[in-house]
Amino acid sequence: MRKHRQALKNARQEMHTFRVRSLVAACLVVLLTGALMARLVYLQVVQHDVYITRSENNRVRVEPLPPTRGLIYDRNGELLAENRPTYNLTLVRERVDDIDATLALLIDLLDLPDAEIDAFRERSRQRQRPFQPALLMSDLSEEQIAKLAVNRYRLPGVEVEAQLLRYYPDAKIMSHALGFVGRINAEELNQLDPGNYAGTHFVGKTGVERYYEDELHGQAGLRKVETNARGRVLRELGRTDPVPGKNLTLTIDKDLQSLAVDLMDGRRGSIVAIAPKTGEILAMVSTPGFDSNQFVTGIDVASYRALQNDIDLPLFNRAARGHYPAGSTVKPFMALSGLVEGEITPSDTIYDPGYYQLPNDSRRYRNWLRWGHGKVDMERAITVSNNTYFYSLAHELGIDAISKHMHQFGFGERVTQDVYGESTGLMPSREWKRERFNQPWYPGETLSVGIGQGYLQVTPLQLATATAVLANRGHWVKPRLAKNIGDEEVPVDLPDTKQDITIENNEWWDDIYAGMENVLSGREGTARRAGKGLEYRMGGKSGTAQVFSLGQDEKYNADELAERLRDHALFIAFAPVDDPQIAISVIVENAGGGSSHASYLARDMADAWILGRDDKETDDDSEGDGA
Template identity: 80%
Template sequence: MRKNRDNLKSPEQELRIFRVRALLAAVLVFAMTGLLMGRLAYLQVVQHELYSTRSEKNRVRVEPLPPTRGLIYDRNGVLLAENRPTYNLTLVRERVDDLDATLGLLVELLELPEEEAEAFRVRSRQRQRPFQPALLMSDLDEEQIARLSVNRHLLPGVEVEAQLLRYYPDAEVMAHALGYVGRINAEELANLDTGRYAGTHFIGKTGVERFYEDQLHGQAGLRKVETNARGRVLRELGRTDPVPGQNITLTLDHGLQKLAYELLDGRRGSIVAIAPRTGEILAMVSTPGFDSNQFVTGIDVASYRALQENLDLPLYNRAIRGHYPPGSTIKPFLALAGLAEGVITPDRTINDPGFYQLPNDTRRYRNWLRWGHGRVDMERSIAVSNNTYYYALAYDLGIDRIHETMSAFGFGKRVGHDIFGESTALMPSREWKRGRFNQPWYPGETLSVGIGQGYWQVTPLQLATATAVLANRGEWVKPRLASRIGDEELPARLADTPSDIEIPHDAWWDRIFSGMEKVLTGHEGTARRTGVGLEYRMAGKSGTAQVFSLGQDQRYNAEELAERLRDHALFMAFAPTEDPQIAVSVIVENAGGGSTHAAHLARAMSDAWLLKDREPDVEELREAMADDGSQVAGN
């Protein structure tokens, strides 16, 4: 009976349970509602500014506007480096869902070699800041643009942008002097002003483009645009225009530069021409050249490997980095040093039996003419390029005074004002040899230096500069490539110009010049065939630089040597002697004697500059050099 009563429902108990449950549910609802309202209040009030900015960024985007790179002209207004319209492929990594898939699709659509896939991955990571486009490919053709347009819906974050691309009309002729621009790499990116280079994909790599990068580049601008949910631009909200780079006018003469390139005819060598009074570089050529436009758009692996493996080293700028023994071209400088130091007088003579011997030494240091030149004074020693005279002079001067006086002419130093990558070459000294080899300096090494051999090495630019200083009678000029930056002229005398060279008697300059004129016009002159028909006074000096050493009793025979073991041909000259307008240095590798090859090139350069109404006949000149090769002895 009690059991049945226990099973009956209790209304009071059920009501009590219901009230407890309802209260708990109400508390839970109110707690969740309070939490939600608190979160909404936090987002709407406390975090209002943050999320308002983020929202604005999703709708409004700031895009960089790259500046237009400055143009480069020659002295006569001929355009040497221009900007032409092109289409570039860019990618914003933050807008890409699957980077590898996107890059793979691009390689497939553009039909690129598989190796480009890795190149695309590297370039996709090279940008300056988030949402900054990375340059994947330059100079797209019409077919590539069409394929990308058709598949645009599959390529979020990928854009084809119209931009200006650097172009060099005479790429091979101007490659080493102008240099080139190329894609900004990771190392350069780490050191750049990201604001100034925002949106910029190219930077000067070598030559004028590198040295004057700050002036040529300009200042980046920006624009504020409104975009839709897909990131497409709807309208422009504001803009700060970029500041274009400054144009640069060079001292180079396009016609003379082109002539120098043609004269070298693809042989390994260099020609540098300078205006002595101003230091303006009129021509600076290194051959063989290369197509610098390939480096702007990104040279392919096969082409770059071919350039690197080419035995003629087309990428090597011989004009400023080539190291050559100066040979007999330095004899006028050495004679001047002997006069200034009181070691010789212009009329002092020696007897040349065909060799020179050091005191208490049986070794014979031979003259190039084995039976000797007999009685030789200073002027004749220059005209016939007598070695014995300069062995004796070098011994009397000593290496210390030779080093000091030759350094004053710029040998062993960087001589250019705005020449990127210039080498110092080598003007040897006791201290240098001790530091380099931990050995003392020997008298025989001084004799080698006395004829421009041994350790002494020069660059074509150094030799042309020293020739210009000589032509100026010791007044120093600093070689330069730029004459005007924007509307501003460079000063006539640069602040870093070395001190002028002074000698006791001005008449000694004339005696040196007289000997150099006889090189071309004297009946014994080593380059007398080159001087035939000269219509102005020209002073010059030939030189022959040995590539390898002969034994004491061996004779040089070019026909028996491999072509690359033959002597280098050198010549330096200036004209007119009384009022120098041009100073030239010529170096042709493995061409033999300077009097039979390089001298003709120097004469052609001077003719072209001084006799402007005449066009040198390059083919006729080549025939003359071929006929002349075995008819004039000397170095």
């Protein structure tokens, strides 16, 4: 019995087992305590700066304060671009746990059409920095705001913020001159100062809005706020106020701009008016226009495609970028070039049989009046727009001399100070053709340039500028759109202005003016009907730019051509001749002769500016010069 009890219990062995287990347990406790202490040291010492920052960020948030964009006025203080209060939807990616789920919920709540969903998702990824808000939608409706408010607890990182949104009261008449603002895209994001544009969702895209972006935008501010665990702002800890953008006063007269749009009456083309003495652009119209307000909040896909596919190209700024043959509007400039080069005098005459022939060439370069004008001097050549006279003059001058003198008036160059996207047009030369086509220049091409055809391409802005320089007797004043930037007046004398055109005999200016006055008031003037009843002295020149070339014996008949194959109508003018206050260029696409269409528009523009009248003339009984 005793042996059996000893077999069941061994006190020494149990004591040994207990000691081993106690030692293991003690080691385990020491090890775990050491690990815990090491972790505490790591968190509180090594990672102290990291976690103190995170802790502070849970309580303090820095919010950008976007500046108020500057307003834009016309020369008379009429508001052209304002800021209206609206509500925007923004998203801060850093505060969103599941981007895809959040976007899906937003798409459902806002009831977005399928065509806009991809763009909506793309905008959520637009900001490079995850802590900066990305603009998802602008100009939310009251219904959308209500849905977002009810579901706010399901949308961390999504905010509805009140902000001022750009609005253009006269969008269609000012669309190309003003341009518009739009959402900042990824490419622009890389170019803009991220600090200054933090919280800003819009940037100037075209026109004045783009050119003067730095002045109109202002400087961003920021504020530090204390928040609770749910992100609700408890109090403001500090603030740096934003600096509003500068207001911009333009040289444009809204009433004159509106008149120009009315005069175009939906036809394709452009009217530009400049004050010669100051270079102020009084009107700059390209028709048809478009509603620039559509682009501010983000134009829908269908509307944008409709604008892009419109055969009339409403998005294209014809005033600054349209390339047109100058037609006979170049003849006053050609005449002055001939006087300066000594190839002609005002009294020199030629006999016009209705055509011109180069030496040893059987081809006939025809005058627009097929039986000719007979005996023609310089003044009459301008008045009746005689082609033969200017064919002869062009041949005597040569293309290089023509190009040199035409560049002095700004042809083939950018001529303005602040018109965004302005084109240079094209003033050809022998060297240009060699580089462009690797071909020699031919004498017949010089004759074409001499009457404003061939390779020569001008913009309406260049024509108006050249006319202003002509009216100023060669004095250059750089055209501009800005009259005042904030409280600072833009000076008349701007840097990089071209040198004045000086000639040895100032009476030559009067000789050129005499021919241009006769265009409107002379017995043979090509635009004498448009000049009927003038109450001031006005000089002008009509032009007809061919859309396609005719064969040598072919006769132009507008009635047999499709509308878009008909000639463009051009007219340049300045008035009063003895004290120029306005210089005008008019181009009406596919309208026929410049004297029978464009001249009336120029007359109405001059009447409105000089006399304060905007009576619209009719052109029912007009005569075309065909040149």
